[in-house]
Amino acid sequence: MPTAIRRRSPEELLQQVQAEEDYERRGRLKVFLGYASGVGKSFRMLDEGRRRKERGQDVVVGAIQPKTSPESEAILDKLEVIPLREVSGVAVMDAEAILKRHPGVCLVDGLAYDNPPGSAHASRWEDVNDLLDAGISVITSVNIQYIDDLRERVQRITGKHVSQTVPRSFLNSADEIVVVDAPPEMCIAYDGQTGGAASPEQTLSELREIALLLAADVVDKQLEAYLRRNGIPQTFGAQERILVCITPRANAGPMIASGKRNADRFHGDLTVAYVRQAEISADDQEALERNLAIARAAHAHIEILDGQDPIETLLDFAHEHGITQIFVGHSIHEQWWERFTGTPLDRLIRGAHDIDVRVFPH
Amino acid sequence: MARPPLGKLKIFLGYAAGVGKTYQMLEEAQQAKRHGIDVVIGYFEPHGRKDTIAKTEGLEIIPRRKIDYRGGLFEEMDTVAILRRRPQLCVVDEFPHTNVPGAERLKRWQDVQILLDAGIDVYTTMNIQHLESLNDQVWSITGIRVRETIPDWVMQQADQVVMVDLTPRALLNRLARGVVYSQEKAQKALDNFFQESTLVVLRELALRQTAHEVEIRQVDYDAPGFEPESGYHDEAEPQAASERILILVTPDPATAMLIRRGKRVADYLHAECFAVSVSREVDLHDMPARDREMVERHLNFARNLHIETRILQGHDIAKTLVEFAHLNGVTQIFLTRPRPSQWPALSRRSLVQQVVHLARDMQVTIAADRANRAQPQPV
Numbered sequence: 003m004p005t006a007i008r009r010r011s012p013e014e015l016l017q018q019v020q021a022e023e024d025y026e027r028r029g030r031l032k033v034f035l036g037y038a039s040g041v042g043k044s045f046r047m048l049d050e051g052r053r054r055k056e057r058g059q060d061v062v063v064g065a066i067q068p069k070t071s072p073e074s075e076a077i078l079d080k081l082e083v084i085p086l087r088e089v090s091g092v093a094v095m096d097a098e099a100i101l102k103r104h105p106g107v108c109l110v111d112g113l114a115y116d117n118p119p120g121s122a123h124a125s126r127w128e129d130v131n132d133l134l135d136a137g138i139s140v141i142t143s144v145n146i147q148y149i150d151d152l153r154e155r156v157q158r159i160t161g162k163h164v165s166q167t168v169p170r171s172f173l174n175s176a177d178e179i180v181v182v183d184a185p186p187e188m189c190i191a192y193d194g195q196t197g198g199a200a201s202p203e204q205t206l207s208e209l210r211e212i213a214l215l216l217a218a219d220v221v222d223k224q225l226e227a228y229l230r231r232n233g234i235p236q237t238f239g240a241q242e243r244i245l246v247c248i249t250p251r252a253n254a255g256p257m258i259a260s261g262k263r264n265a266d267r268f269h270g271d272l273t274v275a276y277v278r279q280a281e282i283s284a285d286d287q288e289a290l291e292r293n294l295a296i297a298r299a300a301h302a303h304i305e306i307l308d309g310q311d312p313i314e315t316l317l318d319f320a321h322e323h324g325i326t327q328i329f330v331g332h333s334i335h336e337q338w339w340e341r342f343t344g345t346p347l348d349r350l351i352r353g354a355h356d357i358d359v360r361v362f363p364h
Numbered sequence: 365m366a367r368p369p370l371g372k373l374k375i376f377l378g379y380a381a382g383v384g385k386t387y388q389m390l391e392e393a394q395q396a397k398r399h400g401i402d403v404v405i406g407y408f409e410p411h412g413r414k415d416t417i418a419k420t421e422g423l424e425i426i427p428r429r430k431i432d433y434r435g436g437l438f439e440e441m442d443t444v445a446i447l448r449r450r451p452q453l454c455v456v457d458e459f460p461h462t463n464v465p466g467a468e469r470l471k472r473w474q475d476v477q478i479l480l481d482a483g484i485d486v487y488t489t490m491n492i493q494h495l496e497s498l499n500d501q502v503w504s505i506t507g508i509r510v511r512e513t514i515p516d517w518v519m520q521q522a523d524q525v526v527m528v529d530l531t532p533r534a535l536l537n538r539l540a541r542g543v544v545y546s547q548e549k550a551q552k553a554l555d556n557f558f559q560e561s562t563l564v565v566l567r568e569l570a571l572r573q574t575a576h577e578v579e580i581r582q583v584d585y586d587a588p589g590f591e592p593e594s595g596y597h598d599e600a601e602p603q604a605a606s607e608r609i610l611i612l613v614t615p616d617p618a619t620a621m622l623i624r625r626g627k628r629v630a631d632y633l634h635a636e637c638f639a640v641s642v643s644r645e646v647d648l649h650d651m652p653a654r655d656r657e658m659v660e661r662h663l664n665f666a667r668n669l670h671i672e673t674r675i676l677q678g679h680d681i682a683k684t685l686v687e688f689a690h691l692n693g694v695t696q697i698f699l700t701r702p703r704p705s706q707w708p709a710l711s712r713r714s715l716v717q718q719v720v721h722l723a724r725d726m727q728v729t730i731a732a733d734r735a736n737r738a739q740p741q742p743v
Contacts, residue, residue: 178533180530180531181571183527204582207578207582208582211578211579214527214571214574214578217571218571218572218575221564221567221568221571224564225564225565228560228561229561240565240568240572260727263633264632267632268632269575332720345717347717348714351716351730355701356732356733357732358625358729358731358732359729359732360696360728360729360730361727361728361729363724363727
């Protein structure tokens with residue numbers, strides 16, 4: 003059973019300091035994200051390189067795609083290019099030469115390329131990682147179809163299979179991400195293949211949506227990292243984060259289903275939390291397991307929390323994690339003394355002043 | 365909903381001044397002109413930016429109209445002159461602008477509506493912080509209460525929403541180099557709106573909104589068999605497709621927040637949305653004048669956001685509300701948080717308790733008070 007109690011230990015604080023130092027040493031990663039060929043991500047990357055060079059930065063080109071537009075050629079003429087290297091008959095980025103040259107900024111087109119057998123790394127993104135580790139900033143471009151956790155979805159839309167991938171975690175580590183956004187009719191170079199979608203416009207529109215949401219998610223990760231580095235608690239955000247609170251007796255099915263639907267529609271985050279109760283009966287334990295299974299089926303994050311007071315524990319968790327909506331069940335059988343003390347629900351609402359509370363009937 | 369206007373609206377959406385909305389809009393207007401389309405500039409705000417001004421070259425500009433107000437001379441878009449000129453495409457900067465009193469319409473977006481109705485296509489610009497349903501979130505993030513807002517249905521009506529994106533760091537660089545504002549104005553801007561963390565959040569909001577706008581234009585959600593992503597089925601809730609949200613309107617000033625939030629949730633869930641107030645008399649005359657005025661203002665606000673409103677007659681608010689909800693197949697009731705004085709007294713339950721108690725087969729949402737957590741800033 004997954005357990006997570008979010009209290010900062012000395013080790014975690016140490017990790018934070020370490021993370022800050024690593025961040026300072028590492029080069030900065032900027033990614034131009036495209037959702038179809040022809041949106042112009044390579045050009046945008048080169049153009050940024052040109053402008054940075056004009057502003058006095060030491061810029062080199064580490065890798066460029068074989069086919070480039072005349073506009074890109076014009077920029078390439080003005081930039082220093084580190085030639086590609088042949089490995090088993092395949093042209094690959096010469097990471098060693100770049101490391102030796104040690105520029106301030108390196109432009110790397112086609113982040114998802116695979117290296118041939120016999121190279122130091124299997125994929126180009128790993129070479130880029132080395133450059134970043136060496137303190138070289140990298141500006142790169144990638145198409146969403148190569149992001150590992152999106153690959154299948156994109157494939158369903160386009161009908162095209164790709165084998166190379168870039169891990170999402172690497173993308174999440176980017177300092178800056180830019181969607182090269184152009185409305186579908188602008189993507190002239192699009193080859194017109196459609197998978198499940200009805201038309202090329204529909205295909206591009208779906209890909210565009212995925213790219214925008216991916217960028218939003220990466221931006222969200224950046225914000226988290228920024229707040230962490232600066233020791234600011236996460237109290238606000240742009241993403242909807244839904245916390246469904248369950249107990250063994252809760253009617254968890256509808257609550258989690260509703261949470262899932264809300265999270266999907268808002269493209270937000272879904273967490274299901276349970277505050278551990280001392281000594282629960284075997285029946286309750288079984289019911290709890292059933293409820294947690296529903297949560298797992300809905301791909302929710304599951305948090306088992308420990309705390310003296312369930313309401314306070316939930317509120318602490320919610321505030322710490324920037325939750326925007328709390329879903330709770332409410333028993334209509336009110337205890338007589340609660341007329342005087344206030345029900346747990348009252349206390350939850352009172353404490354959740356900047357969070358929506360949605361009450362589900364039992 | 366009303367018949368869609370004849371002209372097509374394209375919104376260039378940004379998240380801060382200086383990301384390049386106007387520049388890109390003019391760039392596309394120039395492209396349209398090269399394709400033989402009859403383009404005019406209906407309103408353009410140069411802000412002294414040389415690159416942007418250069419982009420207007422060769423485009424016909426309809427002179428602004430001057431309006432005398434309290435001894436000052438103000439300039440607004442000349443809608444009548446544009447209608448007379450009748451271009452195919454009109455470029456209108458700063459969509460959320462409020463007109464000076466004395467103009468026919470309160471808001472520039474209403475002028476744009478006139479152009480669209482006349483069959484003129486319009487390109488326009490706006491920032492995400494001006495979207496009505498995000499007003500409270502933006503306040504909480506930036507500390508600024510944005511007064512000039514665009515109702516969400518106006519954006520939904522647009523034919524296209526494109527995001528003009530620039531990373532916050534690049535924007536801050538531009539600002540520092542004096543591209544966006546003059547140096548002294550830039551310092552002021554840096555002090556409030558332009559903090560990196562604020563920009564990051566606003567940018568994320570804009571990306572998500574643009575994705576949402578893309579999505580609602582591509583799928584018919586009410587089509588049978590639609591299931592978003594993942595293929596997870598919620599058998600527990602067969603009526604999931606037809607959600608109905610009911611917002612209770614009271615004199616409480618937090619009601620405006622409640623209406624925005626309820627409408628936003630309804631829009632994302634593709635749910636219907638109603639707003640009702642409960643009064644002993646249909647014309648609200650049993651209420652103190654001050655309360656009545658607030659309720660009327662809130663109902664009016666809801667109508668402006670295209671929410672259907674009703675005044676229910678009844679002595680018991682909770683009972684009347686829940687009865688109406690049952691009769692109308694409501695799935696979710698939205699309430700404001702109880703004021704401190706309304707927490708349960710020994711003798712009676714709070715309204716929230718009463719509604720939760722009565723509404724046994726519905727969800728009840730108590731909307732957050734999205735108070736500002738940033739430094740308070742004068743607007």
